[in-house]
Amino acid sequence: MEERLQKLLSAAGICSRRAAEGYLASGRVAVNGAAAKVGDKADPDRDTVTVDGIPLPKPDSPVWLMLNKPRGYVTTLSDEKGRRTAAELVAGCGCRVWPVGRLDLDSEGLLLFTNDGEGTNRLLHPSQEVEKEYHVSVTGDLERALPILSGPLELDGALLSPARVSVLRRDGTGGALSVVIHEGKNRQVRRMCALAGLTVHRLRRVREGTLSLGSLPIGAWRWLTPRERAELIH
Known part of the structure; x- marks a missing residue:
């Protein structure tokens, strides 16, 4: 069945x-070798749609998995600087998947991967306000x-x-915080801590929504259960 290319x-x-x-406007999309434009349609079962010369993957059954990302890995499918990617750690899952959202190079913890495009867009849309909880080890004046x-x-x-912030641990130079947000600005928790006069030493995402x-x-990494998928993508 024909669908709009978008x-x-x-x-x-x-x-x-x-x-x-x-x-489409910049000429990066083609259908059966011919440049496409906004408003064009294609049948994925009959036509070959390419982006930058690379064919779109054929629709697969939705796959969702969770990785505990280590530090030192970038959240991309490939990296022009030759750095290790989180995608390498889930390469054995048997299908093409991509990361849902990001964790920066120095951050670790819960990172979702999927082949579900519609589910990805739903989960990342600001209107969903999906909570994300981080455990953050810091130095600085916690009371301030x-x-x-x-x-x-x-x-x-x-x-x-507003973020929800609670103290997990105190020590002589700082401690550990739980920070719960539902926005996803670049390096948001690290930048928030900097504005509050704190230095981040470890940042780990421990929860996303009910997961x-x-x-x-x-x-x-592990597969999400059917119940986890249903609760996450509702």
Whole structure:
């Protein structure tokens, strides 16, 4: 059945439907070798759709898995600098998957992978307000930092939604915090801590929505259960 190319690119996890319009306008998309334009349609069972010359993957059954990402891995499918990628750690899952959201090079913890384009877009859409919990080891004045972290903060010229912050541990130079947010600005928790006068030494994502990292070893991955998938993508 024919579908608009924007929908096909989104379902394949290439980009959002809005971003697909830019791909089409810049000539990056072709159908059966001919350049496509905004508004064109294709039948994925009959036509060959390519982006930058690479064919779209054929639709697969939805696959979801959770990785406990170690530090030192970038959250991309490939890296022009030759750095290790989180995708390498799930290469044995038997199908093409991509990361859902990001964890920066120095951060670790729960990172989802999937081949479900529509599910990816739903989960990442701001309207979903999916909670993400981080455990953060810091040095600095916790008493001064707590009201700053929990109060109105601004990043990139926009006010952040209030975070939920609690102390997990105190020591002579700082301690560990639980920080719960539902936005996803670049390095958001690290930047929030910097604004509050804290230095981050370890940052680990331990929960996303109802899904918890649990005891999954660093560098290991597991499939999500049907119930976990249903609760995450509702």
